[in-house]
Amino acid sequence: MKLAFIGIGNVGFAIANNLQQKGYEILVANDNPESDSVKKALDSNPLFSVLPLKEAVDMAEVIFLATPFKANEGILASLDFQGKPLVDCTNPVGPGISHGLESSISGAEQVQEWAASARVVKAFTIYGFENFSNPAYLKAKESPVMFFAGNDEKAKSKVAATISDSGFYAKDVGSLDQALHLEHMTLLWVKMVRRDGHHPNFMWRYLE
Numbered sequence: 001m002k003l004a005f006i007g008i009g010n011v012g013f014a015i016a017n018n019l020q021q022k023g024y025e026i027l028v029a030n031d032n033p034e035s036d037s038v039k040k041a042l043d044s045n046p047l048f049s050v051l052p053l054k055e056a057v058d059m060a061e062v063i064f065l066a067t068p069f070k071a072n073e074g075i076l077a078s079l080d081f082q083g084k085p086l087v088d089c090t091n092p093v094g095p096g097i098s099h100g101l102e103s104s105i106s107g108a109e110q111v112q113e114w115a116a117s118a119r120v121v122k123a124f125t126i127y128g129f130e131n132f133s134n135p136a137y138l139k140a141k142e143s144p145v146m147f148f149a150g151n152d153e154k155a156k157s158k159v160a161a162t163i164s165d166s167g168f169y170a171k172d173v174g175s176l177d178q179a180l181h182l183e184h185m186t187l188l189w190v191k192m193v194r195r196d197g198h199h200p201n202f203m204w205r206y207l208e
């Protein structure tokens, strides 16, 4: 299956590199193939292809958005997603590691407004990028959880497959408005790890 990545920095590369090793075809979507992050990604994994944004979106079955939140409106405005799943991995972050939209609306719902032709699914955000390349722990009997949220069941089932193939337990937490709470989980993780020094490979597990 072809996956397009808009943004191939810390987050995009870790997810893409993991999924390429599981058999997915990775299309790096960037109009500037000479950008630093694209060159670095290709040096690390020459099996990625680079295509202009529109072309990559046209060819892919699922598109991942892993860009700085403030860049999203400009990037998404010109793209026609033809109803495909758009995985929102981005987070609006404000001063003092606060929610960048003051918790009035989730970043994912804002992304859905900007990318009206896509079916947005929030996923791959509740941890730092260190955990996206390989979430396996030798001593763990169960996989760490990856929560995801979205309004379209078909889109969610495609994204759930990429989450499971990445090595996580994929747990659907409901409709896209739940993304606000996932974004707060991200802020919790970021404050614990980046501010307070907890281990960057700490993750959560779902027990029922």
Ligand SMILES: NC(=O)c1ccc[n+]([C@@H]2O[C@H](COP(=O)([O-])OP(=O)(O)OC[C@H]3O[C@@H](n4cnc5c(N)ncnc54)[C@H](OP(=O)(O)O)[C@@H]3O)[C@@H](O)[C@H]2O)c1
Pocket (backbone or CB within 6 Å): 006, 007, 008, 009, 010, 011, 012, 030, 032, 035, 036, 037, 038, 066, 067, 068, 069, 071, 074, 075, 089, 090, 091, 092, 093, 124, 125, 126, 127, 128, 129, 130
């Ligand atoms: N870092 C984490 O641990 C983490 C964890 C979860 C979620 N997130 C969220 O994930 C997103 C990406 O974070 P990151 O750490 O991966 O950032 P990063 O390493 O700085 O990578 C950003 C990527 O976005 C691309 N980009 C930037 N501006 C663009 C534009 N105007 N048009 C097209 N592409 C553009 C960059 O490409 P160029 O090289 O061409 O500029 C680069 O590939 C952010 O929203 C962040 O909040 C981060």
